[in-house]
Amino acid sequence: MFKMKQNSFLQNTRRNKQIFFIVAILFFLCVAAFCAFYQLGNGAVNSWDEARHGVNAYEMWNTGSKVVNLYGYVPDYWNLKPPLSFWAIEADFAAFGTSLFALRFSSALAMFFTVLISSIFVWKRHGRFACLVTAAFLPGQ
Numbered sequence: 001m002f003k004m005k006q007n008s009f010l011q012n013t014r015r016n017k018q019i020f021f022i023v024a025i026l027f028f029l030c031v032a033a034f035c036a037f038y039q040l041g042n043g044a045v046n047s048w049d050e051a052r053h054g055v056n057a058y059e060m061w062n063t064g065s066k067v068v069n070l071y072g073y074v075p076d077y078w079n080l081k082p083p084l085s086f087w088a089i090e091a092d093f094a095a096f097g098t099s100l101f102a103l104r105f106s107s108a109l110a111m112f113f114t115v116l117i118s119s120i121f122v123w124k125r126h127g128r129f130a131c132l133v134t135a136a137f138l139p140g141q
Contacts, residue, residue, distance in 0.1 A: 021128050025119065028135035032115040035139040036108040041101030052079055054103045057089035115139055 045051045052071065056079060059070040069076045069086055088106035096102035115138045123131035 021132070024132055025135055028132065028139075029112075029116065029119075032135065032139040033112055036111045040104050040108055041099055043100070045100065045103070050103070053085060053089060057086040057093065057103075058098060060086055061090040061093050111139070 045054065055071055056069040056076055059073055060066070060068075060083070063070060063073065066087075067083055069079060069081075069083055071079070085106070089103060092102040092105045096105065115135060118138055119131050119135040122134045
């Protein structure tokens, strides 16, 4: 009978550790979501890449161009990136309208999924503690 209590104690300890891990990882993912999405539509547009990407996506969206990114409604040879990020911003413009929130939503979503996928990867390779450390410190970078 003593062994049954010891086994149940060990099972409760394992269960408590699992519950703690689940609560902690959910907390850190909520912190990551907060860091990514809090006041996303407020503030000014940064005058470097953010503004240029926004103009490129907006002009591609208005003209229907799907491959060639435009700036001043002429092909933009300064920004020679593949159009995937512009497509994401265009989709956000279509979903949310032309706003700062729509301009920044894809980047914020990518940041959150980076934290999520990195945490899962680290958990599978290095364990729970490393997963919690990754989920805690990656959003602050």
